[in-house]
Amino acid sequence: MLTRTLVTAAPPTPNGDLHLGHLSGPYSGADIHTRALRLQGTPVRYLTGSDVHQSYVPLKARALGEDPLALADRYADVVAAIFASAAFEADTYVRPQHSRLHREAVRDFVTTLHRAGRIVPRTAEGLHCAACDRYLFEGHVSGGCPRCGADSDGNSCEECAWPNVCTDLVDPVCNTCGATPVTRTYERLVFPLGQYTDRLRALHAGTAMSPQLEELCAGLLAGELPDIPVTHPTDWGLPVPVAGFEGQRVYVWAEMVPGYFAELQEALRAEGADPAGWREEWNASRIVQFFGFDNGYFHTVLFPALMMAYDDGLRLPDAFVTNEFFQLDDAKFSKSRGHAIWADALLAEVPGSVVRFALAHDRPETARTSFTWDRFRRLADEELAGAWQGWLDGLFRRVATVGGGRVPEPGTPTPSQAAFASAVDALADACFAAFAAETFSPQRATRCLGELVRLATAFAAGQSRLLAARPADDRARTAVALEARAARTLAACAHPLMPDFARQLWHALGLPDEPTRDAARAELPGTGSHPVAPGPHTFFTPLPADIDTRVMGG
Incomplete structure (x- = not known):
């Protein structure tokens, strides 16, 4: 039985800032899954x-x-x-231009x-811009x-995710000068x-x-899968090590396969282990x-086939987790049209836990979803600063x-109290099921x-009469203990989604170290009395009224 997990996120291209559409996809998803594990x-x-x-x-x-390299370094710093x-706590963030292990x-x-x-080697037609x-x-x-x-760049379509061979594009144009290209014959190394x-x-x-990835595969x-050039007659990329x-240069999508291996090697090297042991792990x-x-197409078809060809004994992926496009007001993010919310601008104004919760709440899991400021305010102000903060404020007053x-210290719960504890446990189980790769759904979490x-x-609210009439009663103490246990469960379950908030709540509850799944499962009675941290405990505050203009610059 496998006891370890390797989680990979498709590496971001260092050619610009990250907008919320980028942030909502593989990087947040991989971080959530990693933290849950x-x-x-x-x-x-x-x-x-x-x-x-x-x-x-x-x-x-x-x-x-x-x-280009200076630009790539600058934007890699931004990312x-x-x-x-x-x-997002990745174990490695490898920059290929600075990694000997990647090149090797x-x-x-x-x-x-x-x-x-x-x-x-195979000779076939390719596109050439004469101008x-x-x-x-x-x-x-x-x-x-x-x-x-749909409008598509060469090699793959962003809309349907199917590959193309460039020469089959309809009415192709050069993206630099706008000219219509001609076909020329090129010899390249191809992968059948x-x-x-x-x-x-x-x-x-x-x-x-x-399901949509199953249908794509x-x-x-x-149909008949094409021969894929793994080298191109261009001047950007790693030189081809073949006489x-x-x-020519190695096709970047073919480079990404050993790039994942190099990321593991860099992680091993960073902890003092031998990078050569990457295959074993x-x-x-x-x-x-x-x-x-x-x-x-790249991750489910091209990459696994290249892995098979490279090393027949290499373990292939166990799970593919995808996302659709996250849009802004029902239209794609676009820097050229000024239609974007940049991640760094939003994170400079809004706590990371709030941003992470909103992105997870509306993550485009099986269909495109859209960011709107009204919806963001509702989640931040009514849900988090309203309902969550309101309940937690009341809980700490009741503990006092x-x-x-x-x-x-809890006693024997009443039937209604026991039912509450069971319902909390069921929600915790459902939440962690939503973090599993096979059923991954931050939305559901x-x-x-x-x-x-x-x-x-x-x-x-249901226990309020009891607490008002008999606050020293064993049932009252049990009610508050069960509420505190629910807060402890909230901290544990929220940690993959909102780690900063989860730690803050965990420590406010007087608990040591980091949240754990087992601590959220602790049985009652027998939890034990312990002091909470001195308050006040402010976990969430409403957004500024002008948050949209502050983030979008006007």
């Missing part, structure tokens, strides 16, 4: 990095008149700062595939998706993806994924990968009144937390 005592690593060799980096640098503000992993990956005949004298692929070219007709159809079908049959494997192709771990649905500043608070608020 740790809370339950499972050894886990959260691996990610910087996707520096995407074509969008030099394109952005050229537009700004900057050096790292945002991760810190949002409390990619070199070994490509040379191994070539030596084994898994990638082969720019440039080979066009990925971000260098756009046109209509040959599958769905179609040879792995049956093995991929078997993998998908046993791998946890969303079924559709892709129902005759030194002037990889194969002994459950592999859970987080990525946007638009990258579904009934327990003299200590959580009382936030509803469980909200229902826990509503249940506890109703319970407190």
Whole structure:
């Protein structure tokens, strides 16, 4: 039985700031899942990095008149700062341009595939811009998706997630000068993806994924999979370590596979272990990968096939967790149109726990969802600063009144009190089920937390006559102890979603160290009396009335 887990999040491209659409996807999802596993005592690593060799980096640098590597480093710093503000605690955040282990992993990956005949030279047509004298692929070219007709860049469609081979784009144009490209013949190293159809079908049959990802995989494997160039005649990326192709660069999406291996190697190196032992840990771990649905083809088809070709004994992913697009007022985030809320601007004005709760509450799990300021205010002001803060304020007053500043030692609960305790336990179980990879749903987890608070608020109201009439009664002490236990459960269940709030509540309750799942399960009676921390305890406050203008700059 596997006792370890490796969690990967598709690395962000360092060509700009992160907006809320970015923040709501793989990075928050991977962090939530990782924290939930740790809370339950499972050894886990959260691996990610910087996707520096995407074509969008030099394109952005050229537009700004900057050096691509300097731009990539600057934006990688921005991303790292945002991760810190949002409390995304990845074990590694690898920058390939500064990682010897990354370069060596990619070199070994490509040379191994070539030596084994898994990638082969092949001559085929590609797109060329005569005006720019440039080979066009990925971000260098756009046109209509040959599958769905939506606007698409080269190699894959953001809308339907199907791949293209660039030459099949409808009415392609060069994204630099707008010219219509011509076709030219190029020799590249290609990966015959179609040879792995049956093995991929078997993998998908046993791998946890969303219904829409299942449908994408079924559709892709129902047809003939294309040969995928793993080298391109371009000047951005890692040089190809194969004789005759030194002037080409490794396709960044092929580079990402050994990039995940390098992230694990860097994590081992950072703790003083031998990076060469990465295979042993990889194969002994459950592999859970987080990525946007638009990258579904890469992670579910191309990457596993490349892993099979590279090392037949390598463990393949156990679960794929995806998200759809998170939009702003029902339209895609767009920097060019000024239609965006930047993560660093929001986190500078709003506590990370509030931002994380709102993003989890409306996470685009199976369909696109949208951010609106009205909805954000309702969640922050009415739910958190209103219902949650209101119940917790009352709880600490009741601890002071009934327990003299200590959580009382509970006695034997009445039937209604026992029913409340059982209901809290059931909500905790449901919440942690929502953190599991197979049933991952931060949306559902936030509803469980909200229902826990509503249940506890109703319970407190129902016990109010007892507490007013007989505050020294054993039943009154039990009622307050059960409420405190519900708050302790809230802290444990909220920790994956809102770690800063969870720690604050945990310590306010007089509990040591970090929240744990087992502590939330502790049986009553027998919890034991203990003092709470001196108040007041302010966990949430209403948002400023002008929060939207403060964040959006006007």
